[in-house]
Amino acid sequence: MLNRQGRPSQAGDSGLHSIKTFTGNRALEQVEPLLFEIGRLEATGVDLDEPAAFTPRLGGLVRKDGIGLPGLSEPETMRHFVRLSQKNYAIDTGIFPLGSCTMKHNPRLNEAMARLPGFADIHPLQPQSTVQGALDLIAQLKDWLKELTGMPDVDMTPKAGAHGELSGMMAIKAAIIAKGEAATRTVVLVPESAHGTNPATAALIGFTVKPVPARENGLVHVDDVKALLGPDIAAIMLTNPNTCGLFEKDIVAIADAVHAAGAFFYCDGANFNAIVGKVRPGDLGVDAMHINLHKTFSTPHGGGGPGAGPVVLSDRLAAFAPLPLLEKNGNSFALCESEKTAEARGAHPYGRITAFQGQMGMFVRAFAYMLSHGADGMRQASEDAVLNANYIRAGLRDLMSQPFGDKPCMHEALFDDQWLKETGVTTLDFAKAMIDEGFHPMTMYFPLVVHGAMLIEPTESESKASLDLFVAALRDLAMAAKAGDTERFTQAPRLAPRRRLDETLAARKPVLKWVPPTPLSEAAE
């Protein structure tokens, strides 16, 4: 069976695939049906007494049929979820080189700290006098973030990077409204290489998005920004280092020009991990920047945990930070939850972006990372992340093509598909062949400005031995592609439990509900 791109979707009849087993299991690789397929409607894992007769007061709303949940024993349930977890590929099983995602190791010390009962067993609604330690931790984390970024204030509440972007841009919008310029400043500039969330955020809160072209060197030029600046520009959203893994050299000149035009400078801090301890965004003229604690400060993400996206704010924006505001009075801490109280102290919160004070569990993990690394350790982590990316770049540059020339990169190495031309192998095929080699593929087809992009971010977590194996495997694949071994790519993944799925159809027409198979007797009619 082929999918609609002409690639095999099911295991074939050759080689290892031709070996049949009675169960369908393949040694340790076990077939895992859905809970509905394992369980039995008539069974239950727990013995419960029949409820005593009672008169329901639901009127006509009483359920007439069973809800159809499958019954399983405790071992069956355990096995199901453990087997599913074993099918997962995670940073704990191997290198996870997804560019722009910063899949770095999640230190177990962070987990131990987050499980301390004083952090793990508290509730956002319990009296503030009983959670002083937790509030103290938030206050200290705020200080570290301010110190590392050189910014005067930080809004801790956003729960992910894009949420932080939204909060920062809402503060910018509030500042523009306060200046009485809401009717005129309606346009936000976003470079073509930006993360998709940038234009989406600006559009979501009512701004019009205007793209800024990138030059041939992959960078935004200050003259191109100046040409677009005017009384209608509310802000620019710039990522630095940018999504091509390059440091925007004109950033200070861009910030000056933006400020001279009366606009604000939002920096996408997704790639802050490349410059911690080296560059302070506050010195670059940034007005707001979110920090992905789940990337830069090692808290689990990508299915492993929620994000956390605090936003550092300049003096021009600090007053507009959303509620609740964390205050220190002598040796005690309090959360200011009221707009009135905040106004009385000269603040103008734009409102609230989330119910409580933010992602407490992630604050503990990020702070544990900071304390265990120290300032020098965090600087070295940035340096090692950049070094590792360049090690991969140097190891592959003679075989694969670089869109912006053979120049050092920051924390991620970017290749295009120029070198695959005439091979019959696409970036997607190459990524699938990496699965057969036991690697999670790199980010592909992003940034959009690069044709057939392959964006590799190893992070500082990988040892030299790990990088050497990765580079050697990719070299072997690249040479096979050039030598015409097209099948290794068009047939890939050959060894994974599933092959090429119809990803488009799955996204367009997702099957979200389990439907029992038609009984044989009915199907025959």
Place this chain on the structure above:
Amino acid sequence: MADIRYTKDHEYIRVEGDTGTVGITSYAQEQLGDVVFVELPSVGKKVDQGAEAAVVESVKAASEIYAPVAGEVVAVNDALESAPGTVNEDPAGAGWFMKIKIADASQLNGLMSEADYTSYLATLS
């Protein structure tokens, strides 16, 4: 020979009589990369010039296809639903999207000729 006109968004319209066949240019398919999905309008749909008429999704991004001129959709290329890759292989031929019955032929004058489009492409690279 049929008259082919182009938009700045890289759609083409090949005019035969009062009907135009709409698709995307070779440049557009090259920029999109492997096309994996095409969503076509229903036959009989009336479209304005510049209005969203179809959606094309590639491994890279989903993009709208805009109607080069106003008119009524009189035919769509159903074959693309099962073989979207045709858009990459033969954009000017078998990879066409829809046929539009042109409401106002004068709108064609505002579109680019083959020569204009070629020089427009030269400004993009």
